[in-house]
Amino acid sequence: MKPNLFQYSVLTVGVVAAMGITTANAATPTGGTSGSFNVNNKATASYTVAGNTTVQTAESNVVTVNVSETGSFSLISTVVDANPNDDFGRDRAINAQAVSTVDFTHTLANAGNINDTYTVNIANATGDDFDYNLGSSVIKYQKVDASGANTGGLVTIANGGTIALAPGEKALITVTAQADTKRVADANGILTVTAQSAYLKSKPSNSAVTTYTATNTDNALTKTPLYAITKSAITNLGNSNLDLNSTTAYVDYTITVKNEGNIAGTAISISDDLPSGLVAIASTEANYVAPTVTASNGSAAGTAVISNANKTITVAGQNIKVGETITVTFRAEKATGATATSSFVNYAVVRDNTKDDATANTPDIIDRSDNGTNPGGPTESTYEDPAKPLVGKDDNTNATVNTTNQTRAIAITPGANKEIALVTPNTINDVTNSYTYTITNNGTDVIEAAGTGNNANAVKLSIKPTATQDGGIIDNPNISIARVYVDANNNGKFDTGEIELTGVNGIYDLNAATPFVTGSTTTRKGLAPGESVKIGVQVASTGKGSNDPNSTTDNVNNIGDFETLTVAVQPNGAVSGTAAPTSTAGNPLSTTSTTTLQGINLKKYQIAANCDANPTVTAAAWSTGNVTANADQCVFYKLEAKNTFMDVAKIVNNLVVSDTLDSKLTYQTNSFSASPTATTQTLGQSIQVTFASIAANTTANVVFAAKPSQTGTN
Structure with a gap:
């Protein structure tokens, strides 16, 4: 942190003359920047003369002295920024539990030549991850003289309280800030500490707050271990099937606990409570393999203890560094009387009291290998950052043991x-x-x-x-x-x-x-x-x-x-x-x-016949090929629009059938017919016929005639 150093100086030039009793009267400095002010005084006398009871008075001449005052102070954080290149001065670590506190220390020094009083305030900053409970936070200070010796005892003041310092004195301030809520790992809380000089504030030239206020920024980063627990099981069959009919069947469990938080875990407990269908294999039984505990990064490995009638495996007092993995193995077999309806689901559980290393029996972290925990109990996920879902992620998917009553269809x-x-x-x-x-x-x-x-x-x-x-x-x-x-x-x-x-x-x-x-x-x-x-x-x-x-x-x-x-x-x-x-x-x-x-399959048929009436012909007589007509005959046309859908729901709606006659043909009035009945028709050289609907697998027919001209020109 860089200190905020403010100074107000009054240069003194003058002579002090005393006649009788002198009194210094402060005068407002002119200009507000020179800081000098004059002290004017004169001597007075009162007296009586013998034989005369009247009180007499006398005044001397006025003398003037220039008074020089220096107002100067600094507020310096006494914690070294461990990360000077980041956006915050992450100076202190704070536990992730609720009601955790962190101490921020500062030195307030009076570097001027006058007595001054400083108002100290703490406040939450904006844009950080969590706030402090200002009402529960405590401000204490110890005065020291120029030589560094304590003067007086430790004093507690409220937020907004004052500290009076003589020239050369310092106040060693400790702010114990409290965060009431639980926080995720790496959450950053920023506290501002300000000191305001009463002397400098009183100067008219110092109207801006920045000229009489010094501000420090304190930061605390939430530190907590986060445990990624992975548990896996493999039976003597090389898979997850446990043959309940075999007296030699067993399950080998492997538990890995990795600390993916930002601080070491100390005195943690790793345990596994076996379900109704399983018991740990005792040292006197067949297929016994001693449980093992190993640490990947130099921490002392604890001991896995089998207890509670071979139903619980516990590693107590285990330390685990950041990034380190603790691996626990043990072997279990089916419990006496276990059937396919017995439970074969079990979880590894890590318990940690992150404030008290003496015991993990009153933990603030209970983390289970499936990310689960007891209802209402503390859980590691409280401290996990939702933006980092893979940090501290647990995996129990490969730990499930199934019986062999499986069928697949x-x-x-x-x-x-x-x-x-x-x-x-x-x-x-x-x-x-x-x-x-x-x-x-x-x-x-x-x-x-x-x-x-x-x-x-x-x-x-x-x-x-x-x-x-x-x-x-x-x-x-x-x-x-x-x-x-x-x-x-x-x-x-x-x-x-x-x-x-x-x-x-x-x-x-x-x-x-x-x-x-x-x-x-x-x-x-x-x-x-x-x-x-x-x-x-x-x-x-x-x-x-x-x-x-x-x-x-x-x-x-x-x-x-x-x-x-x-x-x-x-x-x-x-x-x-x-x-x-x-x-x-x-x-x-x-x-x-x-x-x-x-859809609609549209075909056009024709036949040559006498023009006096619509011909009655068999279906086979209609042709899609070329026909020959005599000069006095007409050409009868049939337009066949078939709805080829077989699904009765597939009705064709608003069917419009159109035909335009060649210029060498003349439409024959009264030759038109339509089946079913058309809703509208336009007849002539251009023919357009509309049917409201055509049912599935049915056909709409349009018949009309045209006469060719003998000259080919109509």
Whole structure:
């Protein structure tokens, strides 16, 4: 810290003359910067003369003296900044517990030549991580003289109290600041300490606060150990399965505790209480291996003690440096009478009283290897920084022991076949272009899709095209997957808030479709036995519907084209020693769905006949090819618009059929007919007919006639 040094100087030049009793009267200095002021005085006398009782008076001449005063003081923090290059002077460490205190020390010195009084204030700064309880904080000082010897005893003053110092005296100030709330590691609390000179403040030239106030900034950084506990278990089978039918089965546990905080942990306790299904193997039993304790960075390793009828393993009084790892190993076996319904879940627990190293029995940190703790008890997470979720992160996922009563079976419901319009954009989100598949865990004692990536307990979901109308081609370019999602409300379409899955080359991770672990927003729990998830697949299309092979814009007719999707559940490998399930009739792992493009298939037919009446012809007589007409005949046309959808719900609405006659043809009045009845029609050289709706698998027909001119010019 740099000292704040303020000085107000009055230079004295003058002569003091005394006649009788003299009195100094302060006068306001002129200009406010020179600091000099004059002291004017004169002598007076009173007397009586013998024979005369009247009191007589006399005055001397006035004499003037220039008085020189120097007002100067400093307030200096006596703590060395350990990190001079950072934004804060992190001078002191403070425990993370509530009601923790930290001492900040300062020296207030009167470097002037006059007696002065200083008002001392403490205040919380803004922009830091926590505040101090100013009402519970304490300010004490000890005066020392110029030689450094104490003068008087230790004095306590309130916030805003005063300290009077003679020239050359100093006050050694200790501010004991208290933070009432619990804090995370590395939280920085800033306290400002100010001293205000009463003498300098009184000078008119010193109207600004900065000219009579000195300020120090004190910082305290929250120091606490943070324990990252990882526990793992492996049975004699080389996995997590414990064979309850074997008398020689055992479980080897490994506990690692790493201090990821910013201060060493001292006299901590590491313990493990075994559940009802397990006991530690005693030294007199088969398969006994002595528990071990090792330290990675030079701390003395404690001793693992097995007690409480072989149900508790404890390492007491263990020290652990910052960044150091303590590793504990022990072996357990099934308890007498243990069955598959017994508990085989246990946790490593670290207990630490960060203020009192004498015992860990009254801890302010209780940290369990699954980030859990006893309800209502203290927990390490109180001191963890939410912005650093990986610091002090615990992991008990590999410590679970399962019995061998495991079966695996995953089933997917049969797929459905759907018809969609030739053009179905990605933006169309409807039950008509979405498929829903239910995937269910029908196994026992195995959580499916709990892992991700290439983990053995990961389950993939393959959604890929496998067939089209063209043999040997499996992917229809006009049919695509718009999105894959979790149909949480089972309404057959994607809704806001539902999970949209992302895949690579048609492979999706089923874990991403499962709910989060309770209390987590990052870890998904997979599918427990009996649980299911509904997967939605929305499709889109870009087909065309032209029957004109010579069209320059649309010479393809995709009506009737299809694509078959195969949706397959793909377990990655064995889970806890139980092999991946295979597809069976009762629990199929795959299904198919076929998407077919449908719409209006428009065809135009013609026939040459006499003009006097609409001809009655068989369907076979209408031709899509060339016909020959005599000069006195008419050409009768039939426009056939068929709704090719087979799904009765796929009604075509507002069908408009149009035709424009060649200039060499003349429309024949009264030749028009439509089936079903048209809602509107415009007739003549340009014909436009509107049908309100056409049911699935039905056809709308328009018939009219035109007469060609004999000259070809009409």
